[in-house]
Amino acid sequence: MTKVSFASHPYLLGFEQLDRLVERSAKSGNEGYPPYNIEQTSEGSYRITLAVAGFREEDLSITVEDAQLVIRGRQVDDSEGRVFLHRGIASRQFQRTFVLADGVEVSGALLENGLLHVDLTRHVLDSIVQTIEIRKG
Numbered sequence: 001m002t003k004v005s006f007a008s009h010p011y012l013l014g015f016e017q018l019d020r021l022v023e024r025s026a027k028s029g030n031e032g033y034p035p036y037n038i039e040q041t042s043e044g045s046y047r048i049t050l051a052v053a054g055f056r057e058e059d060l061s062i063t064v065e066d067a068q069l070v071i072r073g074r075q076v077d078d079s080e081g082r083v084f085l086h087r088g089i090a091s092r093q094f095q096r097t098f099v100l101a102d103g104v105e106v107s108g109a110l111l112e113n114g115l116l117h118v119d120l121t122r123h124v125l126d127s128i129v130q131t132i133e134i135r136k137g
Contacts, residue, residue, distance in 0.1 A: 044122040053114035069098040
């Protein structure tokens, strides 16, 4: 069976990169940890909130790579010399990726009460009308 994608539609020219981004985001390995919320905070603003209890600011990194927001967490193992009778608090590394549309930028991040808030702003792209001259062959 042949894979059909929206980028193969004859009226959608030059969308191959978008098709690759959609495919990459589906394979990104976001298995559910840490849990997160996405909310629209205003007409052109969004907020992603991740539950990162136990992570310090220096344990987290936020980057934008190839139109993707990448949030990584890596804790230092501080359990040496400690005896746990029960260990239910996860202390594992994670990576969460979110595909960003054109014009969406990260406007800031805040770590507060075990929640990492990443604010995004969408800038409206200017609509440009261009007249193309037809040359004689």
